[in-house]
Amino acid sequence: MNGRPLAIWVVDDDASVRWVLDRALTNEGMETRTFESADQLFDALRKDRPDVLISDVKMPGMDGLEALGKITADGHAFPIIIITAHADLDSAVAAYRGGAFEYLPKPFDVDEAVALVRRAARVGPRRSGGQVEAERAVPTMLGRAPAMQEVFRTIGRLARSSMTVLITGESGTGKELVARALHEHSPRAQKPFIALNTTAIAAELLESELFGHERGAFTGADSRRIGRFEQADGGTLFLDEIGDMSPALQTRLLRVLAEGEFYRVGGQMPIRVDVRVIAATNQDLAEAVKDGRFREDLFHRLNVIHIETPPLRERREDIPLLMDHYLREAARELRIEPKRLTPDAQAQLVAFDWPGNVRQLVNACRRLTVTAPGAEIRPEDIPADLGGRSGVRAGTSDWSLRLSRWAEGALQDGTGKPLLETALPEFEKVLITTALAHARGHRQDAARLLGWGRNTLARKIREHRLD
Ligand SMILES: Nc1ncnc2c1ncn2[C@@H]1O[C@H](COP(=O)(O)OP(=O)(O)OP(=O)(O)O)[C@@H](O)[C@H]1O
Ligand SMILES: [Mg+2]
Incomplete structure (x- = not known):
């Protein structure tokens, strides 16, 4: 960072935490200032500002989350790392929504804290006005290329609307990401976003999946089931791989879109819902229409707004x-x-x-x-x-x-077990054991061989029960 040492401020009422962080960060060539209370911090903020702020969540006087809210409300823009005992989900979510950059559960690993500070400083402040923004839920969509800028512009233009959108693009180009972004930036953002991959469900179950069924509607239907359309009421229903939908279902879908109501399978009562539909496909739907595989009227209903996600090679x-x-x-x-x-x-x-x-x-x-x-x-x-x-x-x-x-x-x-969940621990165990053997059991040396800090290695050894 252009030669100037990073300025890191730490606010925590616990002297030992201040001391540990102060030492670790100073060792890394950063300039630290520590504060015992939020009041002291706000005094200092009148004259200066840090590159990164680390704040405890629980402090006497004003707590960390409140402080965070005030900092963002005052228009300060620097990344903030919130530390707190126990990985408590609610405060983590509140921290993200308040605009915090990261969340560090206590007890933390010093190396980890340092790495987090560096990353926070590199990435800079999170865009936030302090109001509730479920931004964290959607992974960042990146792209400077003109074709991506066009996609972003369209999402922005549609931000206050609930229009039906058809997203097309090759596999892996970010269609689902676009659908989520459309939802998050719509007036429906606080309501459900329900995604359904129509090809992932057996054809005979798809109808009940979409529209639900009444008890006894068919063999095995031993209780009433609410379909995806009803779950998405007030929100957005994302229909993925729409190009593969059967003709019968295409007809039913068209009717729902035209009339805004449907029947559960085996049901007598029409159900009214207010659902925004976003559909996606990696097929050429116009082509499918020509070949008679896709209903033309449904195509036009879905294709109100069209967003094309460009292939990466373009x-x-x-x-x-x-x-x-x-x-x-x-x-x-x-x-x-x-x-x-x-x-x-x-x-x-x-x-x-x-x-x-x-x-x-x-x-x-x-x-x-x-x-x-x-x-x-x-x-x-x-x-x-x-x-x-x-x-x-x-x-x-x-x-x-x-x-x-x-x-x-x-x-x-x-x-169905995620690959990394099995492979990563195995991978770490093999490397740790090998490094320890090579270092004849000296943890400090083994840590160096692995490229970890000593604390990280100690934690990993505990996690994997290698001690
Ligand atoms: N512009 C982007 N910036 C950052 N990550 C992206 C971008 N586009 C896609 N990704 C990431 O690539 C992966 C695939 O994206 P996504 O699932 O949205 O693609 P898709 O078009 O729906 O693919 P498929 O047709 O195979 O379902 C995801 O991990 C997503 O987060
Ligand atoms: Mg997809």
Whole structure:
């Protein structure tokens, strides 16, 4: 950061927390100021401001969340990290809504706190007016390319409306993200957003899924069920993969859209709902209409506003931005320092065609974070399926090949358990045990070999019960 040390302010009534943070941050070359109370903090804020503020949530006088509200209301813009004992969900949510940058549960790892401060300083203040904004729920949508700017403009233009929108684009281009953003920026934001992937549900169940059913409507219907349309009342219903809907359901959907009412399966009473429909498909619907696979009248009803999400290869200028974001995110999940791309590796990835678009890029970032052996990702670390030359160093490629076979197998077993949930702890355990063995049990040395702080290693050893 242009040579000036970062100014970090800490407000906490607990002297030991102030001391620990003060020491850790000063050690990292940052300039710290500590305050015992919110009052002291506000005094100081009249003359100066920090790059990042760390605040306890519970303090005598004004509590951290209140202080946070006041800081944002006063128009100060700097990132704030809230610390509190116990990962208490309500205060975390309140912190995010109040505009806090991050939330650090106590007891915290000093290395983790330092990494968080650095990241907060890099990213800068969160845009917030202090009012309730469920911003955190929607992942950031990134893009500087003109085609993405057009998408953002359309979302902005529609912000006060409830018009039906059809989103088209290749797989993984962010259609669902756009749908969520439309909802979050609409007058319906406080009401439900219900997403339904019509292809994920067996055709014979889809009707009851959408419209619900009455008890006894069919064999197995032993109680009444509320369908997605009713759940979404007042809010938004996102119908994904609309192009694959059966002709019978297309007809029913058209009727609901035209009349605003429907019957539950087996029901006699019409149900009225107020639902905004957003539909998405990666098919060419106009083509499907021509081929007679999709009803033309339904197409026109859905296609009131059309948003097209561009394929990644048509907005290559955004690739470095996206890689940077998702490499950081993967590093945060793995609790390691983010890996950087060498200029050559970056050029190679920018030139790659990304048939799976942003989704493929997100996965690639996770994978490269795990497989690249050093702090930098070099061209030889890029696997062949991401356009890398296949002559990867034998050890790593053999290993990642086996890992990918394992993942394939696990997916086919279909236990539904997320891959990373199984693989990450295993991955950490293997590396920790190897490093400890290599360091003959010296934790400090093992931590250095792993690239972690000693506290992180100690915590991991406890977590994985390796002690
Ligand atoms: N512009 C973007 N900025 C940041 N992340 C993005 C962007 N577009 C997509 N992503 C991310 O890429 C992944 C895929 O996005 P999403 O699920 O919205 O795509 P989709 O078009 O609905 O894909 P599919 O057709 O396969 O359902 C998600 O993790 C999403 O957060
Ligand atoms: Mg999708």
